[in-house]
Amino acid sequence: MADQVLDVKGLNCPLPILKAKKLLNTMEQNKTLEVLATDPGAVADFEAFCRTTGNTLVESRQDGDVYAFVIQRTA
């Protein structure tokens, strides 16, 4: 279970990334954030976001129409 959950279902690029980043900024190192999204573009975008920022994408999965990303703050 992630430390925090961010529901951005229904929102489109770039809001899922921007809102996730904003929340990550408020979290302590090594805490985890689970992002729930419906934007299929978010799959590639969260991978790129984590690679570039140095945060860790612990998990990326799809449950029906919902994409879930677990990000650990490591940057």
Place this chain on the structure above:
Amino acid sequence: MTSEQNAKSMSIIVTKGALDQAYPPFILGTTAAAMGLDVTMFFTFYGLGLLKKDLNLKVTTLGNAAMEMPMMGGHIAMPNILATIPGAGALTTSMMKNLIKKNGVASIEELRELAVEAEINIIACQMTLDLFDYKPADLIDGPVLGGAATYIEVASKSDINLFI
């Protein structure tokens, strides 16, 4: 944003002020800032209007030769000639705003707020202010006034420079 040392940097020249044309610079700028880049946006000519306190952005078919709108399960072409019909601009603008809402796309006002919040370095072109008779008080708080040299100095040190 100067949170990280040795962060990569990006600059964007924003020259267009229509509703549809306002999206690419704000989306790329805010996302780059979220990804840790130092971002500068230089607003010049019609792009400067995007810094006005009150936005009333519009979309026109004119000059948008490839424009088509999703409608009734298909796509309807929006030919240039449509722009000559009174009210066509209001129609295309409201169609675009409906699409934006329906698809969960942020408003320009929202993206602009996020840009300011992310400490994007916003430069308002002084020459454009003079040319179109705007006052700094017409603009949102935050922009630095500057000209071509101010931008070039930033661009010469940036990893990515975009003209939109």
